[in-house]
Amino acid sequence: MGEFIIKMPDVGEGVAEAELVEWHVKPGDPVREDMVLAAVMTDKATVEIPSPVTGTVLWLGAEIGDTVAVKAPLLRIHVAGEGGEVTAAPMPETVSIEAKEEQSPVARVEIPSPVEVKTSAQPAPVARAVVQPPADKPLASPAVRLRAQESGIDLRQVPGTGPARRITHDDLDQFLARGAQPSVTPAGLAMKTTVEEIKVTGLRRRISEKMVLATSRIPHITYVEEIDVTDLEDLRTTMNASRKPDQTKLTILPFLMRALVKTVAEQPGVNATFDDDAGIITRHGAVHIGVATQTPAGLTVPVVRHAEARNIWNCATELVRLAEAARSGSALREELSGSTITITSLGAMGGIATTPIINHPEVAIVGVNKIMTRPMWDGSQFIPRKMMNLSSSFDHRVVDGWDAAAFVQRLKVLLETPALIFIES
Structure with a gap:
């Protein structure tokens, strides 16, 4: 009889350790060759660890949420036959787009795990769960x-x-x-x-770490301005009524995305990332807009790449596609990284004002609050207008208060006079 010791695989990208996020087996369970035993998470990908042998699980070397070093023992499997050293043959990397309700909304990459085998005169004792009545x-x-x-x-x-x-x-x-x-x-x-x-494990831990990083290293300044979106909403309703069958229904976000493109062209310092360790600000010509999206597993930020090269209908289509991919867990790694500025919106629950946290290492984030009809004074009488607040945060090390205000005021002009969004410079 033999005992296989399966170790944490080298997941590449210079990663020395990974977080255990799923066990698919427990001590005493029978396993078969190629059966998935566990899953570990790196920065963006979830790596599944298959079994190279058929046998019975004897011991698990970590609990969900533990950080396990590469080549550290992960589990032991009791198998029939003589012992000897066995190395799992490399398997081609594949990206699975099969969604699981409980998995993190990132691509899952299957990588073989290095395996050692040793003989054992007596099987290691099987851990048994004790249930208190x-x-x-x-x-x-x-x-x-x-x-x-x-x-x-x-x-x-x-x-x-x-x-x-x-x-x-x-x-x-x-x-x-x-x-x-x-x-x-x-x-x-x-x-x-x-x-x-x-x-706190998996994606929830990643979100926690990201929020701590952003709030501990970025001195935020938040600027709130109210926007009269009455004309914008009228235009959006008209455009949706006349859209073609293959065109995606417009929300307010594609209009904001196109307004962002025009605004950062005038203020490139806001469409930037800041490497505070190296002390380098990188201004980006490309406008890669991250859109904070709530998923069953937690908050993710899919990225609409090159928004500057997309018209409003294409922005809407890509936004819907990425949101569905994020919620189903099929979004690719490159679709969840590389943004240069981010939009966050809570839709109808957007509240009156918010204080968005910047998506590190970016220097700005624009928050959309809910639209409400309010009486507004036009100089002679009160008239009903559709009003919405924009709550925008900036990295005060990079963006001065005056520049932050000028940025939001330019967005205000474009959104309140939406025809300007469609005028090419």
Whole structure:
């Protein structure tokens, strides 16, 4: 009989360690050759680790959320036959676009894992889960329960003196005689004392690290301005009514994307990234717009590349395609990185104002708040107008307050006079 020791594979890109995000097996489970045993996550990709042999899992070397070094023992498999050294043959890298509801919304790359094998006179003990039974409910007769309910007494607070700690009428009498107050909880309601601990793993950990990096290293300045989007909404409605069957329905975001393209052409310092370690600001000619997107696994930022070369209909089509790919988990690595400026929007839940966190290493992010009809004074009377706030944050090390204000004011002009968006410079 032999024992295989499967080690953490070298996932490439100079990565020395990876986070374990999924176990597909547990001790005692039978496995077959090529069966996926676990998944680990690097910066953008999830790497699946297959089994090179058929056998039984003896031991798992890490828990979900643990960071495991390359070549560290990951699990042991008990197999039939003699021992000996075995190295898994390299497998071609493939990108899977099959979505799983629980997986992170990134490409999954299958990479073989290096394997060692050694003989074992006796199999290693199999770890067994120990399940603690839940606490028993208080034992009492129906009559006692009814009396306790009518008196507002929580039976869990009453010591029982009957057989098997059964609570009797005498126990209720003694409980009240000691001066204990009846429970103020209304009938049918009960206090909850459960506590749930959730380990931060996978994409949620990546989001956490990204937010800490951005807020700890970037001094944010947030500028909020209200925009009258009445004319823009009228134009959007008209364009949607006359769109061709193959054209995607327009939201406000494609208009904002085209307005961003025109604005950063005038203020290239906002369409930039800042390497604060090297002290280098990189201004980008290409406008790669990241769009913060909520997915079942968490927040991702798919990127509409070269927005400067797309018309408004193409921006809308690409935006929908990327959002669907992110939510289904089929987005490719290059579709989730490389943005030069980001838009964030909560749609109808956008609130009055927000304080967006910059997508490091970018220097600006534009936040869209919800559209509301409000009475606005036109000089002689109040008239209903559709108003929306833009909440934009800037890296104050790179963008001065005056430049931030000028940037937003230019966006305001374009969005309030949407015909200007379509005029080529």
